[in-house]
Amino acid sequence: xxxxxxxxxxxxxxxxxxxxxxxxxxxxxxxxxxxxxxxxxxxxxxxxxxxxxxxxxxxxxxxxxxxxxxxxxxxxxxxxxxxxxxxxxxxxxxxxxxxxxxxxxxxxxxxxxxxxxxxxxxxxxxxxxxxxxxxxxxxxxxxxxxxxxxxxxxxxxxxxxxxxxxxxxxxxxxxxxxxxxxxxxxxxxxxxxxxxxxxxxxxxxxxxxxxxxxxxxxxxxxxx
Numbered sequence: 001x002x003x004x005x006x007x008x009x010x011x012x013x014x015x016x017x018x019x020x021x022x023x024x025x026x027x028x029x030x031x032x033x034x035x036x037x038x039x040x041x042x043x044x045x046x047x048x049x050x051x052x053x054x055x056x057x058x059x060x061x062x063x064x065x066x067x068x069x070x071x072x073x074x075x076x077x078x079x080x081x082x083x084x085x086x087x088x089x090x091x092x093x094x095x096x097x098x099x100x101x102x103x104x105x106x107x108x109x110x111x112x113x114x115x116x117x118x119x120x121x122x123x124x125x126x127x128x129x130x131x132x133x134x135x136x137x138x139x140x141x142x143x144x145x146x147x148x149x150x151x152x153x154x155x156x157x158x159x160x161x162x163x164x165x166x167x168x169x170x171x172x173x174x175x176x177x178x179x180x181x182x183x184x185x186x187x188x189x190x191x192x193x194x195x196x197x198x199x200x201x202x203x204x205x206x207x208x209x210x211x212x213x214x215x216x217x218x219x220x221x222x223x224x
Contacts, residue, residue, distance in 0.1 A: 004029070007105050010097030013125075014155055021101055028072065028106060030098075037146065038071050040109050041208070045181060045216035046074035046143060048205040053139050053179040054082040056222060060175075062086040063138040068126035068159070070098055073110040075143055075181075080116050089119050092126035094144075099123060127159055130171045139177045140168055147182025147217070148189035160189055165196035169223055178221040185217050193221050 002025050010019045012032075019037075022029040028040040038046075057063060063083060067075055070093040079089055093099050099121055102110050113119065122129060126144060148160035158164045160180070168178045178198060180189075185202075193200045198221030207214040 008097065008101065010095050012095055019095060019097070021105060023105065028109060030072070035146070040072055040106075043072070043074040044206045044209045044211075045218065046071065047078035047209075048203075049141055049143060049179050049181045049218055050075045050078035051082055052203065052205075052218060052220060053141055053177050054079070056177050056220060057138055057175070058082075060138055062088070064088045064136065065090070065139045065141065066126070066129070066133075066137045066171075067091045067141045067143070068130075069093065069143040070102060070121070071143055072106060073102060073113055075141060076119070077111065077113045079141070080113055080118065083118070085118075087118050089116075090122055090129075091119065092122045092124060092129050094123075094125055096123050125155075127155075127164070127167075130159075131167045134170050135173055137171055137176060138173055139179065140171060141179045141181075143181040147184060148180065148186045149182075149184075160192070162192055162196060165192060165198070165221075169197055169221075172223045174223060176223045178219075178223075180219040180221075182217040182219075190219065193219055196221065198222060199224055 004022045004024045007021045007023050017032055020031045022031055030037045070091050076091055145156040190202055201220045203218045204215045205218055207216050
């Protein structure tokens with residue numbers, strides 16, 4: 001088996017540690033220390049984050065979608081495939097190097113989706129963007145950190161506590177959806193989501209396309 005090669009590194013804000021972009025043959029991985037945050041062969045649950053959200057929104061004219069976390073673009077690509085031509089998709093990415101990787105070493109993985117005229121990239125924290133845009137979004141999709149339990153950056157916890165969920169609810173339009181990705185279940189977050197005034201679902205979805213192997217968790221909260 002070929003060895004992993006480190007292509008680049010990036011420092012996360014607020015002493016959040018270092019990200020490493022790794023490649024082995026045609027496979028890519030983004031690592032934080034010894035923990036793999038994402039892998040180019042595991043796209044199933046990230047795509048489901050977008051498709052399950054749109055299933056609960058459609059049909060809706062000119063939807064405006066906020067995605068927190070660019071990653072390897074799987075959620076973005078799935079959203080663009082499902083959304084109508086008059087949609088707007090804003091992607092908030094905290095680490096500028098990740099956006100640079102999308103147009104550099106990971107360009108083949110992204111498949112040109114950043115050039116879609118519906119897409120705008122916001123280089124910055126998704127939290128303030130949510131707080132500053134009341135009733136602006138039809139859906140907010142969060143794939144930040146490894147889930148509601150902050151792993152790479154403690155400040156991410158503010159997205160998932162009760163005040164953070166209240167801000168997300170206020171930022172949604174009526175009938176809008178808050179969708180949250182996680183690598184593992186979190187009963188505490190499920191309880192908080194249900195206390196936040198959103199109609200909540202918890203789904204286990206395959207990490208890989210095809211349904212085999214590990215499963216990840218997606219929460220869907222609808223603003224009634």
